[in-house]
Amino acid sequence: MTSCADFRERWLERPPARGERCGAGAHAERCPACRAWVERVEAAVRLVGGLSRPSVPAELEGRVAARLAPGEGGPAEAPAGAAPEPGEGSGGRVAGLLASLERVPAPAVLERLVAEELAAPEAARSRRFAGSLQRAAAPSELASALEAQILRLLPPGRRRRLLVPLAAAAAALVVATAALVLVPERREERGRPFEVRYARGAEELHPLARTLVLSLRGGEPPPAEPAEENSEEAG
Amino acid sequence: MRPLDLLPAAWAAAALLALGACGGDASFETETGVEASASDGLAPVFDAVASAPWTTRHRGIRRFTSTYGSSLLSYREEVATDGEGRFSLEPVELLSAAPGGAATFFLLQGLREGFLFRYRDFAVRDLAAFHASYVATDLDSAVDVAGRACQRYLVHRADGGDRWTISVDAETGLVLAYERRDERDELLARLEYESFEPDPDLSDVVWYVSPNQETTLDPSADLAAQLDFEPHVPTILPPGFVLAKAATLVDPEGRTWLDLVHTDGVEPLFFLHVGAAPDPAGMPEDARLGDEVVVHEMAPATVVQGTLRGREVLVVGTVGIDPLLDLIESALP
Numbered sequence: 001m002t003s004c005a006d007f008r009e010r011w012l013e014r015p016p017a018r019g020e021r022c023g024a025g026a027h028a029e030r031c032p033a034c035r036a037w038v039e040r041v042e043a044a045v046r047l048v049g050g051l052s053r054p055s056v057p058a059e060l061e062g063r064v065a066a067r068l069a070p071g072e073g074g075p076a077e078a079p080a081g082a083a084p085e086p087g088e089g090s091g092g093r094v095a096g097l098l099a100s101l102e103r104v105p106a107p108a109v110l111e112r113l114v115a116e117e118l119a120a121p122e123a124a125r126s127r128r129f130a131g132s133l134q135r136a137a138a139p140s141e142l143a144s145a146l147e148a149q150i151l152r153l154l155p156p157g158r159r160r161r162l163l164v165p166l167a168a169a170a171a172a173l174v175v176a177t178a179a180l181v182l183v184p185e186r187r188e189e190r191g192r193p194f195e196v197r198y199a200r201g202a203e204e205l206h207p208l209a210r211t212l213v214l215s216l217r218g219g220e221p222p223p224a225e226p227a228e229e230n231s232e233e234a235g
Numbered sequence: 236m237r238p239l240d241l242l243p244a245a246w247a248a249a250a251l252l253a254l255g256a257c258g259g260d261a262s263f264e265t266e267t268g269v270e271a272s273a274s275d276g277l278a279p280v281f282d283a284v285a286s287a288p289w290t291t292r293h294r295g296i297r298r299f300t301s302t303y304g305s306s307l308l309s310y311r312e313e314v315a316t317d318g319e320g321r322f323s324l325e326p327v328e329l330l331s332a333a334p335g336g337a338a339t340f341f342l343l344q345g346l347r348e349g350f351l352f353r354y355r356d357f358a359v360r361d362l363a364a365f366h367a368s369y370v371a372t373d374l375d376s377a378v379d380v381a382g383r384a385c386q387r388y389l390v391h392r393a394d395g396g397d398r399w400t401i402s403v404d405a406e407t408g409l410v411l412a413y414e415r416r417d418e419r420d421e422l423l424a425r426l427e428y429e430s431f432e433p434d435p436d437l438s439d440v441v442w443y444v445s446p447n448q449e450t451t452l453d454p455s456a457d458l459a460a461q462l463d464f465e466p467h468v469p470t471i472l473p474p475g476f477v478l479a480k481a482a483t484l485v486d487p488e489g490r491t492w493l494d495l496v497h498t499d500g501v502e503p504l505f506f507l508h509v510g511a512a513p514d515p516a517g518m519p520e521d522a523r524l525g526d527e528v529v530v531h532e533m534a535p536a537t538v539v540q541g542t543l544r545g546r547e548v549l550v551v552g553t554v555g556i557d558p559l560l561d562l563i564e565s566a567l568p
Contacts, residue, residue, distance in 0.1 A: 107470045109564040127557075192564060194526035194543055205531055208486060209538045212505055212551040215350030216536050218299050218424065220343060221306035222332035 002027040004034050011038065061094055068097040112191050143174045277371045280388070283408025284401075285359035288352075291407045292318035294435035295381065296327065299355075301424040303534035307331050310340070314352075315435070321442040324352045348443050354503045356426055357390070357399045357413045361479045365500025368392055368475035378402050380411040381431040392499065394474070397423065397535075399501070407433070423535065449494075452481040458493075464510040466493050467546075471565035473558035475499035483510065497552075504552035506562065508543075528563065530556055543567060 007027045028034050116124045205213070214220050293316055300309040309330040315323045326344045333340040344351065359365045372389040379385070385402040395418065402412040412427040452458060458466045458481060468478075480496040490509050497504040528541030528548070539550040539559045544567065550559045 107565040108567075109471060109561060113471075113561065192560065193567065194528055194541070194564075196560065197527060197529045199529050199531055204529060204540075205533075205538060206540050206547070206549055208484075208492070208507065209531075209540050209549045209551055211347055211350060212354075212549075213531075213533045213536045213538055214343075215347045215355055216503075216551075216553070217303050217308070217534070218301040218351070218355050219308050219310070219340065219347070220334055221301070221303070221308040222334060 004031060007031070007034055008037060012041075065094050065097055068094065068101070070100075108193075116191070146173075277373060277388070278366065280386075280403060280408070281359050281365060281371065282362060284403060284410060285362050285365070287404075287408035287410075288316060288322075288358060289320050290318050291316060291409055292435070292437070293407070293409065293431065293433055294437065294440075295428050295431040297426055297428045298330070299424070299426050300330075302422055303424070308333065310344075311429070312344075315437055315440045317437055317440075317442070322352050323440045323442055324348050346446070349445055349449075352443065357401055357410055357415065357501065359500060360498040360503065361477055361500050363500075364475060364477045364479075364498060368394075368499045369501065374400070378412075380404070381428040383411055383428075383431050385411055390501070392475070392501075404431075448483075448485040450483045452483065454478050454481040454495075462493065462510065464491075464493075465568075466510075467508055467548075467566040467568060468495065469497075469506055469562045469566040471561050472497055473499070473504065473552070473554045473562070476504055476554075479503075502553050504554065504562075505550065506566065507549040508566075509547045528560070530559075532556075539563060 028038065294314070296311055296313055298309070298311050300307070310326050311328040311330065312324055312326045325348075326341050329337040329340050369390055370393050374387040374389055376387045377384060378387055380402050383404045383406070385404050387400060387402050389398060389400050391398040397418070398416050400414045400416075401410045403409070404411050411431065413425070414422060415424040416422055452461045458468060462483070476497045476499045478495060479498045482494045482496075484492045484494050484507075486492060492507045493510055495506045497506065526541070526543045528539050528543070531538040531540070535553050536551050537554070537556055537559055539556070541548055543563070548563060550563055552559055
């Protein structure tokens with residue numbers, strides 16, 4: 001016995017010929033749901049098939065050709081050896097004018113970007129997304145705030161014994177953070193025809209760049225204040 | 236033609252109709268107002284916003300505050316425009332700490348007057364790019380700013396990023412107040428007029444004059460024909476950005492720079508390079524040897540500066556690092 005799914009699949013693959021009722025024989029005659037389905041599909045087919053296909057206005061080709069033609073308002077004269085223009089009124093007139101336009105080579109970086117995208121689209125996309133994110137620097141108060149939280153969790157008796165090693169760990173954290181912040185990071189930019197270095201300080205900024213950046217900020221802000229000393233339960 | 240062949244088209248047409256009702260240029264009610272692409276019903280508003288700073292004669296005191304990188308900077312300034320392209324922008328009161336104190340701050344702000352007026356604040360810098368990339372929401376909220384009736388709008392790029400809430404003077408189209416917030420809704424910058432004179436006496440105004448011999452070029456024409464050196468023009472720009480302005484500047488060392496200002500309609504992006512060609516005798520055989528750029532991140536912008544093919548190059552923009560590196564690479568000969 002033909003199921004509704006089978007009937008509908010076969011109907012779509014081979015619709016009934018004109019005059020043939022629904023196809024697939026007895027199933028459609030017995031199944032109101034499938035008969036209704038057939039009617040809906042046929043109505044959709046008639047609707048889409050009856051849509052008008054807009055065509056390009058007749059004057060468009062002439063306007064495009066006039067724009068492309070050499071002379072005032074158009075591109076430069078066609079280079080020597082360019083393909084001769086086809087006859088007036090033919091559809092090839094525009095094609096001929098397009099063929100005579102000067103070809104501007106795509107920048108070399110475009111070929112590399114397209115190749116990266118085609119070779120590994122997900123990797124290229126995630127690299128571009130991650131590369132476009134702004135890097136947030138950890139605030140300098142983080143180390144002292146973390147230390148204070150840890151000390152609060154410890155019983156008072158243990159705080160004094162652990163203070164020195166905790167202070168050493170916090171100092172190491174600050175030193176490591178400072179190293180990351182101050183030491184320029186040299187990063188291999190795969191495929192770039194130049195080397196890229198990352199700096200965090202503003203000392204190397206060109207005066208023009210500095211002017212532009214500070215203008216976007218509205219002016220030069222005060223320097224960041226040093227982190228406050230942790231005075232809680234120090235002794 | 237089999238019905239099976241037409242069914243995908245029918246479903247696609249239905250999907251497109253559904254998508255068209257949800258996005259693009261369609262309007263629909265939101266909780267806070269009517270959202271629309273910047274290209275439809277709000278177009279006249281933003282057409283006025285684009286031209287108002289250059290065509291409106293006015294004078295006023297306004298307060299600027301920024302919190303980029305968690306550093307607070309706040310001051311008052313006096314602005315004046317003659318409606319014919321001239322402007323004046325002078326700080327009058329420092330409201331927060333600044334390196335070197337108020338006197339140094341005022342002096343340095345004076346050196347940046349042109350850049351501050353043109354690029355610090357929210358502005359529609361290219362109408363076509365703005366309509367293509369930005370979404371504006373009418374917040375359906377009238378506010379009074381410095382005694383002027385204003386309408387509020389929320390503006391942001393269609394693909395995300397910082398959001399601007401602007402108050403537009405209903406009569407002139409000037410943005411009399413704005414807030415800029417990031418995607419976490421953290422306040423980045425704010426400007427608000429505290430006083431506004433619509434037809435003031437401007438006889439005592441000292442109009443801005445460029446200190447760096449700026450010469451404007453026609454960005455739509457061949458730049459090489461307008462310069463006495465070969466320009467390097469980026470051909471790969473971040474999404475939505477277009478070339479809006481081209482000019483030459485002379486730095487304090489007497490070197491001429493080509494300054495190409497791009498915009499996505501609101502955000503500026505600067506690409507500059509020194510115009511003088513390097514002395515071939517001093518260049519290594521392989522000109523790529525020693526090509527290096529350094530990236531600095533200073534909120535809200537990223538700076539890429541370096542020497543490429545023997546010429547100094549600068550790029551400053553609020554987009555990410557990779558788009559700026561792609562831009563530089565596309566400008567290389």
